[in-house]
Amino acid sequence: MPVDPDKNLPDGGFDELAALSHPGSLLSPTGEIVASYDLEVTGAPAAGFRPLSTAPGILHANTAAFTADYAAHRKVHVVNGMGVTLGDSIIGLTAIFAIRKRYPSIDIALYRPTRAPRYVQRLYELAAPMIGTVRDLPVALDSLARDDLKIDIGNHLFWPAFAARPMIDFFLWALGMSVADIPATEKHNGWLTDLPLPPWPDDRADYVLFCPNASTPVRSIPESMRARLVERLWKRFGLPVKGFGTVDHPHYDDVTPLVPDTADFLNWVKHARHLMTSDTAALHIAAGFDVPTTAFFTTIAPDLRARDYARCHALSVALPGLQGIHASARAADLAALAHAYDALLADENRLFREDDRL
Structure with missing residues (x-):
């Protein structure tokens, strides 16, 4: 039987299974933003956590679709993006770079599951100078300024829209961007060409x-x-x-x-x-x-x-x-x-x- 991720909310928080499969980030009893992936990998207790999306000022497209007013903000916090796989991360960052192109002065802070595989985290290390700030979770909710733009895209594998939309369209929508406003030429991950990769041997044969x-x-x-x-x-x-x-x-x-x-x-x-x-x-x-x-x-x-x-x-x-x-x-x-x-x-x-x- 499918898990109802909100079934325990009236009693003060999730049970263990519901917390790990919740389509969004979690808020701990002590007010920290937590990635359910980190709880799952470490085996840490998950009972008593609540959806981050219930906190004031958190935008969460799976709960209510929105259009983000990036022009009106100096800083945006992207919480629990862009997943724990390499492919999802590449596409999610393509959406981030679409925002960066349109709003070059905005300060982007990206918060990541700390237990994501090392080879995935390495991609963010390479891209960080072009993104803004990349930080590990958990972080205190109160450390995110009240007037900043705060978008939760945590645990996106459990969002129904993730299985129904082209991945780039999903991430743009989850970030409050108009999919129709982003041309196909910006959806093929061209930002990868700007990464600082190791020198390639001149004498290596074609393959x-x-x-x-x-x-x-x-x-x-x-x-x-x-x-x-x-x-x-x-x-x-x-x-x-x-x-x-x-x-x-x-x-x-x-x-x-x-x-x-x-x-x-x-x-x-x-x-x-x-x-x-x-x-x-x-x-x-x-x-x-x-x-x-x-x-x-x-x-x-x-x-x-x-x-x-x-x-x-x-x-x-x-x-x-x-x-x-x-x-x-x-x-x-x-x-x-x-x-x-x-x-x-x-x-x-x-x-x-x-x-x-x-």
């Missing part, structure tokens, strides 16, 4: 990149299909195939040991001549660097992630009955996944667009 691992097995490329796809890349482009994970193919190299940091991962995507991936983080990076991409989508519609990417050849891998699920490693689901990829590979002409040639 195409293969990123087969997504956040869950049901969204990843089956291991049984990987050598076949590497062969297709080799035949199409005639270049060495670099990638992440073991693949038995004479023209493939696993470069995982050469990618110790998020900045290195960004660099490997940036310099690829073509990308093939089921990992939406790699897809979003490629779009920012204008890298031609073949992207596979299983349990989510391609338009929800790749609508604004002109150089992405988005392929839907049909999995009837599994649309919308966030994760699965069930044997039956993975067998269906392998069958769907096998059917896709039977058509030689589907993997690339005609102009996907070097």
Whole structure:
């Protein structure tokens, strides 16, 4: 049965499960803003917390849609953004940069779950000089000035709109921006080109990149299909195939040991001549660097992630009955996944667009 996240409010706060699945940030009994993700990772008690959105002055689109008057404010506090995955963070920051472009004098403070994975936090370290201030949660609610703009987008995975809108549109809406006012040219993560990445070796040979691992097995490329796809890349482009994970193919190299940091991962995507991936983080990076991409989508519609990417050849891998699920490693689901990829590979002409040639 679905959890009713507000079921315990009349009695003085959430119970444990409701607090962790609440679509928004939390307010502790001592007045601190807390990310439920941090409570979940640490196993800290969650009972007694309340929705941050019930505090005066907090804007929360999941509770009530709003239009933010950025022009009337000197500072905006974006609370609990932009999630704990690399892909969500890239898109959420694209929305932040859309605000920055229109209101260059506004001071942006972004508050993050402190327990987010290190490789995700690294992205914010790289981007921080262009954003404003990036701080870890928890913070005292009283430390946010009463007259500042305060927007909560915490725990967005549990917001119904997150599963129904293209991700960039979701984040713009959650930040009180008019989606229609932001052109597609600002929705392909071009801010990534301004990040301070490590120098790239001048003598490194050209390559195409293969990123087969997504956040869950049901969204990843089956291991049984990987050598076949590497062969297709080799035949199409005639270049060495670099990638992440073991693949038995004479023209493939696993470069995982050469990618110790998020900045290195960004660099490997940036310099690829073509990308093939089921990992939406790699897809979003490629779009920012204008890298031609073949992207596979299983349990989510391609338009929800790749609508604004002109150089992405988005392929839907049909999995009837599994649309919308966030994760699965069930044997039956993975067998269906392998069958769907096998059917896709039977058509030689589907993997690339005609102009996907070097």
